[in-house]
Amino acid sequence: MKKLFFIMAILMPAGVFACDICGCSASGYQLGILPQYHKNFIGLRYGYRQFRSTHPTELGNTMNHESREFYHTTELWGRWYATKRLQLFAFVPFQYFKREEGKSITTVSGLGDITLMANYTFLDNNWDLSRKWHHVFQAGGGIKLPTGKTGIPDEGGNIYQNFQPGSRSTDFVVNAVYTMRRGKWGINTDASYRINTANKESYQFGNRFNTSIRGFLYQPVSKTVALQPYAGVMYEHAAGDRQDRKTKDYTGGEMVHTSIGADVYFKRFSAGVQAQLPVYQHLSDGYNHSYARVSATVNFFF
Structure with a gap:
């Protein structure tokens, strides 16, 4: 999801460098309110994040200055019931x-x-219509593969560990999702923990923990359209990064976010927006x- 990490520069002519302060592309994984939880789906979701980083003189800079980082992620995702x-x-x-x-811009x-x-x-127990309270609890885990693009230099030839599409590491994720509902109203909570390993450059991003809770309302508008607004709170924590098994200062x-959003369902499709x-x-x-984050999602059910 969505944190920043400060990394001291490694001064090697042809080595791997780290931005002294800038945003980090690695994040945790959260499923949130799963759309049509009993169906398969494939979809696209987009997320935008923006950060401001201060570079103080005690890090070797000639003067205090700032940089801004903008992160755009477009993700193909899906679910299949085995x-x-x-x-x-x-x-x-x-x-x-x-x-x-x-005046320097790096993309x-x-x-x-x-x-x-x-x-x-x-x-x-959603199948039991005689119950007033319905509960769904799911848990599991997975693996993040080192498929992302890496080794992209900036204008000065530096390669920033925390400013790459990929991390070059194989990481592991565990998560749990619980939803409680009565009538049209419900509460959803989830948590995820990612265990990161060191990459080929002996750099290891700190392990991440994310959890959130949100209340929602599922409101049918017609026979084919339903609206689901929601609001909640999210907490994120990241341990310190490590280089050659030593924790980086x-x-x-x-951080804690508030979130608000809404999903709309129409036959086999859904679309949603969220702001944090x-x-x-x-x-x-x-x-x-x-700064504030925004995201949007479109899904197709089958």
């Missing part, structure tokens, strides 16, 4: 990043790291600042 209780997910992201620092783009996941339904952090506003953040010891 059995009645076992769901398989795939996420294929395409990344476009832009960094502005003074990178390419395929991101593909993630494969499986969730098992441990509890589901000024990495990691945490940070209400608390402490990233890279305060050297980074996250």
